[in-house]
Every structure is written in structure tokens, then in C-alpha cells.
Amino acid sequence: xxxxxxxxxxxxxxxxxxxxxxxxxxxxxxxxxxxxxxxxxxxxxxxxxxxxxxxxxxxxxxxxxxxxxxxxxxxxxxxxxxxxxxxxxxxxxxxxxxxxxxxxxxxxxxxxxxxxxxxxxxxxxxxxxxxxxxxxxxxxxxxxxxxxxxxxxxxxxxxxxxxxxxxxxxxxxxxxxxxxxxxxxxxxxxxxxxxxxxxxxxxxxxxxxxxxxxxxxxxxxxxxxxxxxxxxxxxxxxxxxxxxxxxxxxxxxxxxxxxxxxxxxxxxxxxxxxxxxxxxxxxxxxxxxxxxxxxxxxxxxxxxxxxxxxxxxxxxxxxxxxxxxxxxxxxxxxxxxxxxxxxxxxxxxxxxxxxxxxxxxxxxxxxxxxxxxxxxxxxxxxxxxxxxx
Numbered sequence: 001x002x003x004x005x006x007x008x009x010x011x012x013x014x015x016x017x018x019x020x021x022x023x024x025x026x027x028x029x030x031x032x033x034x035x036x037x038x039x040x041x042x043x044x045x046x047x048x049x050x051x052x053x054x055x056x057x058x059x060x061x062x063x064x065x066x067x068x069x070x071x072x073x074x075x076x077x078x079x080x081x082x083x084x085x086x087x088x089x090x091x092x093x094x095x096x097x098x099x100x101x102x103x104x105x106x107x108x109x110x111x112x113x114x115x116x117x118x119x120x121x122x123x124x125x126x127x128x129x130x131x132x133x134x135x136x137x138x139x140x141x142x143x144x145x146x147x148x149x150x151x152x153x154x155x156x157x158x159x160x161x162x163x164x165x166x167x168x169x170x171x172x173x174x175x176x177x178x179x180x181x182x183x184x185x186x187x188x189x190x191x192x193x194x195x196x197x198x199x200x201x202x203x204x205x206x207x208x209x210x211x212x213x214x215x216x217x218x219x220x221x222x223x224x225x226x227x228x229x230x231x232x233x234x235x236x237x238x239x240x241x242x243x244x245x246x247x248x249x250x251x252x253x254x255x256x257x258x259x260x261x262x263x264x265x266x267x268x269x270x271x272x273x274x275x276x277x278x279x280x281x282x283x284x285x286x287x288x289x290x291x292x293x294x295x296x297x298x299x300x301x302x303x304x305x306x307x308x309x310x311x312x313x314x315x316x317x318x319x320x321x322x323x324x325x326x327x328x329x330x331x332x333x334x335x336x337x338x339x340x341x342x343x344x345x346x347x348x349x350x351x352x353x354x355x356x357x358x359x360x361x362x363x364x365x366x367x368x369x370x371x372x373x374x375x376x377x378x379x380x381x382x383x384x385x386x387x388x389x
Contacts, residue, residue, distance in 0.1 A: 083133040240283035265305040301327025324381040330374040
């Protein structure tokens with residue numbers, strides 16, 4: 001079911017991307033069609049303008065109303081900027097402004113710009129205008145830029161929508177997690193109290209069997225752990241109090257607790273310099289929860305045999321904790337998903353351990369947690385970074 005969820009999620013994202021790409025392609029093709037038709041129409045208008053101008057200057061007929069109307073149409077309506085070049089190389093401009101229309105330096109510069117852009121001049125009909133150059137209208141320029149503007153707007157819209165939906169989803173997840181955690185803490189309270197009562201009753205029964213006494217003591221330790229778990233759940237959703245803590249002690253306590261509850265063929269290895277105290281500001285209950293979850297993941301990966309190495313050091317900015325196992329490793333295509341809610345490779349469990357651990361380290365402690373390295377059949381290393389005190 002979880003695999004199907006991730007497949008549906010990937011399919012939805014891919015469908016959204018393909019749909020957006022289809023819209024962009026269709027719009028671009030249609031816009032190019034429009035711009036090409038408009039460019040062709042503008043070129044025809046300029047050719048007509050050149051012919052009308054040539055006829056107006058060189059013709060001996062008396063009625064020039066048609067020519068004057070064409071010339072006026074270009075000047076007042078189309079307002080295309082036109083450069084006419086005669087056989088002597090002299091230039092005359094239209095619609096550049098009164099001064100610039102006769103400025104040879106300016107017109108030559110504009111002509112060179114058009115030629116560099118690949119413009120092919122129109123051949124005129126007479127000596128007055130042997131070559132005609134013109135700049136596309138502002139409307140045509142806007143149409144050519146429209147696909148780029150549209151793509152940018154679509155990207156902004158999708159980004160804003162994705163961030164908004166992601167934020168809403170995270171807020172909803174937070175509400176679910178907080179509600180579930182507090183309800184779990186509440187439900188654990190009653191059976192824990194009852195078990196404590198039975199343990200206290202067992203202590204009153206006379207016995208000289210040291211093994212039985214040891215079992216009762218271990219039961220009391222486990223109940224203490226259940227009380228701690230209930231307290232941890234009750235803290236989810238509230239702002240935890242961070243205190244300056246020697247991280248070595250917290251790691252060592254977690255190792256001792258998990259060692260007693262793991263296979264004899266699993267070895268927890270601490271570095272030689274582990275006794276050098278390193279401090280960081282943490283909430284002890286929540287931090288130890290994260291460490292124990294990482295240890296449990298390593299134990300599951302080992303399958304009852306192997307090593308779990310713990311490394312602790314500090315650099316200029318952070319306390320660095322590495323938890324490395326010699327287990328089965330994580331496939332490279334799954335590395336980005338291990339911290340997602342619901343992701344798990346185990347048949348049992350909700351897949352919330354690493355997700356909650358990420359929330360605890362990054363949201364509450366302002367640190368980072370990630371997979372430093374993982375190789376199939378060789379092992380995985382998780383790294384935690386905590387800000388220095």
C-alpha cells in the first residue's frame with residue numbers, strides 16, 4: 001500500500017510536469033505562428049510603403065491620394081521605423097523622430113544592428129530607395145517575448161502552488177502527529193500504572209532466587225522506559241526545553257540499554273577517545289529517543305549479527321555524531337525517502353521513527369540528520385549535526 005502511495009505521488013508529479021510542458025509547447029507554437037504572420041504582414045506593408053513613396057516622388061500623374069494615404073497610414077497607424085537607402089548610400093529615416101530621421105550616424109548604427117540580427121533588406125523600385133530596412137513593431141516584439149514570459153509565470157505559479165500545498169500538507173501532518181503522540185501518551189498511562197502495581201506486589205513476595213529478583217528489577221527498568229516513552233510522546237507538539245548536556249553520557253546510556261536487548265552477536269563499538277566530554281544543548285528525552293531509533297534501525301539491518309560503531313567529535317560549528325552499522329544497507333534510489341512519513345522496509349511498524357527523528361533534530365534542536373553513506377550489503381552511516389553550545 002505504501003509503495004502504491006509513492007508510485008501515485010510520482011505519477012501525479014510526472015503528469016503535472018507533462019501537462020505543463022504540453023501547454024508551453026502548444027502556446028509557443030501558436031505564438032510563433034502569429035508572430036511569423038504578423039512579421040510577414042509588416043514586411044508587405046513596408047514594401048507597399050516603399051512603392052507608394054517611390055510613385056509619389058517620381059510619377060508624373062496628378063492624383064496621389066492613394067500614395068498619400070499609404071504613406072500616412074504607416075506614419076500614423078503602423079508607425080514602423082523605416083530606413084531608406086539610395087544608390088549613393090545615403091539614408092533617410094521615418095518614425096525615428098524629427099532629428100534622428102536625417103542623422104546619418106544614428107541611421108547607420110540602426111542599420112548595422114538590423115544586419116547583425118540577420119535582417120534581409122527589401123529591394124526598392126528606384127534610385128530614391130534601392131534598399132529598405134525596418135524595425136519590427138512593438139506589438140510583434142511583445143508577441144515574440146510572450147512564450148518566455150508565460151513560462152516564467154507558469155514556473156512562478158507552480159512554485160507558489162507547490163510551496164503552499166506543501167506547507168498545508170506539513171501543517172496537517174504536524175496536527176496528526178501531535179494528536180497521535182498525545183493520545184498514545186494518554187493511552188499508555190493506565191496500563192503502565194497497573195504494571196507498576198503488579199511489580200511492587202511481586203517485590204513483597206519472599207524469594208531467595210537471585211534470578212527472579214533480577215527479572216523483577218529488569219521489569220521495573222522496562223516500565224521506567226515505558227514511562228519515559230509516554231513522556232516523550234506527550235512532549236511532541238510543544239516547545240521542548242533544551243539544556244546543556246554531555247552527549248557522551250547520553251550515547252553511552254543508550255548503548256547500555258540497547259546492548260542488553262539485542263543479540264549477543266551484535267557488538268556496539270565506542271571510539272577510544274569517547275570519554276572526552278563534548279557538550280551540546282539538547283532535550284534529553286527527545287534526543288535519546290532519536291538515538292535509540294537509529295540503533296533499532298541498525299539492529300534491524302544487521303539481522304542479529306554485526307557491528308554498530310558510534311563516532312563522536314566536534315568541529316568549529318557542530319557536534320558530529322555518526323552511527324554506522326554493517327547491515328544490509330539502503331538502495332541508492334531510496335536514500336531520499338527514508339525520512340518520509342510512512343516509509344519503511346519492515347513488515348511491521350508505521351515508518352514514523354526516522355521522520356519523527358528528523359523533526360526532533362531539525363525543528364527542535366536546529367541541527368541536521370541525514371544518511372552520510374550507505375552501500376548495499378556493507379552498511380549504513382547516519383550523521384547527526386548539533387550546534388555547539
